[in-house]
Amino acid sequence: MQVKSLSFRLLVSAGLVLAAFFALASVVLEQGFRESAEQALKEKLQVYVYSLLSAAELKNSGDLSMPTNLPEPQFATPGSGLYGFIHSAKKNLVWRSPSAIGLNVTPPPELSAGNSAFLLAEHGRYALHYAVIWKNVVGVEREYIFTVTEDAQFVSNQVERFRETLRVWLLALGLVLIFIQLALLRWSIKPLRIIVKDLEAIEKGRKTHLDGDYATELESLAGNLNAFINSERAHLERYRNALADLAHSLKTPLSILRGCAESFSVNKETVKEQIFRMDEIVEYQLQRAAAKGEHKTTGAVDLSLIIKKISASLGKVYIDKNIRFDMAVPEQSLIYYDEGDLYEIAGNLMDNACKWCRSTVKVSVTLNARKGRRNFAVLLEIEDDGPGIPAGKLAEILKRGVRADENIHGHGIGMAVVYELVGLLGGLLEGKKSEALGGMKWGVYFA
Structure with missing residues (x-):
């Protein structure tokens, strides 16, 4: 499993979380067990204290007497680990069990009668101190601890045994959970492996698109990938068609040039005409092949920046006309199209407007426009104060090689490219007379 693998990262992350959880759980459980064991020991020592109280006797003289045979045999066995002590109120040792020979213990400094104190004493021993006030039948009263x-x-020893057992069980449980996590991980990313295999099948030509039954979260991804694949295929098909058209279109001019080769001086104008025609054909076909078409899977592009750049460039190209650009373009006019396509469309329309205008070109952008029953993301409108185009000629100038005025420099290609490209993008191109400026007004609706 590679370090960059998503499975490896998820498995390591889950392993670290489990390790941290089990470490914390081990500390908490161990501490809880220790407290439980200490509480049980406290209760047991309390019973031993009560047994000593029951065995003790306060004589009439005020002296405390303890029997030889104690109720708990461990008190009588040296080194048994169980030790008994009785101190006076002044902390003086009054009695200690035979098991505590040579040992001593210091009672807590302040302990009132009827109260007890459980603590870890010196030399690694737990001690329970219990203070009492004793009064015998003759009225003699004494206080003892x-x-x-x-x-x-x-x-x-109990805590250590519990710790070892706990570690074994937590380790076993951790391994089981890791294997379960691994199985769940493989099951969870199975849809990703399926879509990867389908993409490999598309790459090798065994499939044309993603058609599997994918997880809900991957359906949108599969749809976008299919749209991208279809767009690239259409793009490739346009390249092929453009090259085929180019080759076919060049046949006739080349044949004429070949026929003129023997009498070049006589047919000089004909050669020029055919060379110019070939230049038109090449330019148009290359522009059409370069149009990328419907790439809606690309990122957002700010249309306002594109318009600003184009207007700045055209202002330099037509500097002799001193064109005034009237801009009504919102900042951050984001649109999800290929930047090259937008440059092609806006550039051709604005160039035509500059070419035909007298002094003013108006560019406006409307977000979330509506045309008929359709909703569009963006409406781009370009107007000029030129002579305009008769309504009867609008359909004609959208055809390749047709110009509104043969006296104006151009190839009659730009509008045809715009028309075809807008259609490929699923948009709408509309031309009419500008009511504001009196010239031509072109509107492009981007879906």
């Missing part, structure tokens, strides 16, 4: 201690080794 009964203390029972036990080695902490017993609790430590």
Whole structure:
């Protein structure tokens, strides 16, 4: 499994989360078990204290007497780990069990009668101190502190055994969860592997598009990929058709040039005419082949920036006309089309407007426009104050090689390119007279 693999990253992430969780759970469970064991020990020591209280006797003289045979045999066995002590109110040792020979314990500094204190004493022993006030039948009253201690080794051994058992079980549970996570991960990314295999099949020519039953989250991706594939195929088909058209269109001019080769001086004008015609054909076909068409899967492009750049360039080209550009373009006019297509459409329309205008060109952009029953993302309108085009000629100038005025320089290609490209993009091209400027007005509706 590679480091860059999505499966590897998810598995490592899940493993780290599980490790952190089990480490925290181990600490919490161990601490909880320790507290539970200490509580159980406290209750056991409390029972031992009560047994010493029941065995003790306060004599009439005020002295405390303890029997030889204690109720708990461990008190009588040296080194048994269970030790008993009795101190006076002044913390003086009154009695200690035979098991505590040579040992001592210090009672807590402040402990009122009827209260107890459970703590970890010196030398690694747990101790329970219990203060009492004792009054015998003759009225003699004494205060004592009964203390029972036990080695902490017993609790430590319990906690250690619990820790070892807990680690084994957590490790086993962690491995099981990792295997389950791995199985779930393989099952979850199966749709991705399917779509990758289908893409490989498309690349090798076994399929034409993504047609599998993909997960809901991948349906949009599959749709976009299919749109991109279809667009690229259409683009390639246009290149092929353009090259075929170019080759076919050049046949006739080349034949004429070949026939004129023997009498070049006589047919000089004919040669020039055919060369010019060939130039027109080449320019048109190359422009059409360069049009990328419906690339709606590209990122957002700011149409306002494109219009600004084009107007700045055209202002230099037609500097002798001193054209005034009237802009009504919102900032951030975002549109999801190929930038080259937008340059082609806006550039041709604005160039024509500059070519025909007297002094003014108006460019406006409307977002979320509507035409008939259709909603469009953007409406681009370009107007000029030139002579305009008669309504009867609008359809004609959209054909290749047709110009509104043969005296104006041009090849009659630009509008044909715009018309074809707008159609490929699923948009709408509309031409009419400009009511504001009196010249021509072109509107492009982008879907």
